[in-house]
Amino acid sequence: MATTDAMQLPPKLKTHKQYTLVIPLDLQRDRVLLGYKLRGFGQGKYNGFGGKVEQGESIVAAAIRELHEESGLLVREPDMIQRGALLLETVADNSSPILEIHVFTVDKWEGTENATDEMHPTWFSLSESLTPTSATPAPIPTPNVISGSLPSSFLSTPPGTEAHDLPLALPLQPIPYHQMWEESRVWLPRLLQNLMPPDLVPQEQQEEQQQKKKRYFIHHVQFIGGVDRDVSSNGEYSVWHGMGERRLDWVDELPVGEWDSRRTFGRYP
């Protein structure tokens, strides 16, 4: 559906539930940090770090808190850079709220990434992740990582070599988009492309990159339920799965905290 068609949509009378999602970027070392969810909602997926905005909490404060709880990284508020928002709507029922997920990147923090019993932080190559591929699956962290030892899937250790003898500068894998929430493979590569110098962006994406000089993205997805049509296997059923209509737009102003049941999607700035 073209963006102009999206603007004709009728008002949505659904409530919004606010979430945050933070993606740490280490531009100097060309890497991006994601967490592998070891338990709870989203278990078995890689994602940025985030969660629900609690009552009375600002979106940015929630983003800082969740990032710290899940990764150990501590970021000061001025160093949080909002990049956009996801609006995830299930059309499987009329009562579920729209998930309004505020996406930030950070490139300055204190502390180092730590595994918790909920999330296992893992670095991926930034420049190798500008297009979603269904490349080799990323290793699945197991709880033994939490106690400090690397699982064998992380390193192939030459015979006679202990894991701790190996240099740490192993080539990083591309982001495993097919081990993330379905909508990530739409917005995340586009966001990363937007942050890269143009000469590093693949030729076929350069024209699109030129068009989106605007500051924020808004990605609206209507989930139809069932298995994502882009995934041929390993799909799992949830009302939040199965991407239907989706739109991604770049805007100069993000109506942070202003969306509620009275706003229409047709009023995207």
Ligand SMILES: Nc1ncnc2c1[nH]c(=O)n2[C@H]1C[C@H](O)[C@@H](COP(=O)(O)OP(=O)(O)OP(=O)(O)O)O1
């Ligand atoms: N498609 C989809 N559905 C649900 N959540 C997400 C997506 N895509 C996403 O990127 N996300 C994000 C949004 C949040 O960052 C997390 C979900 O947060 P959740 O674990 O429910 O919130 P917490 O506050 O951490 O919950 P508790 O575990 O503490 O109850 O995924």
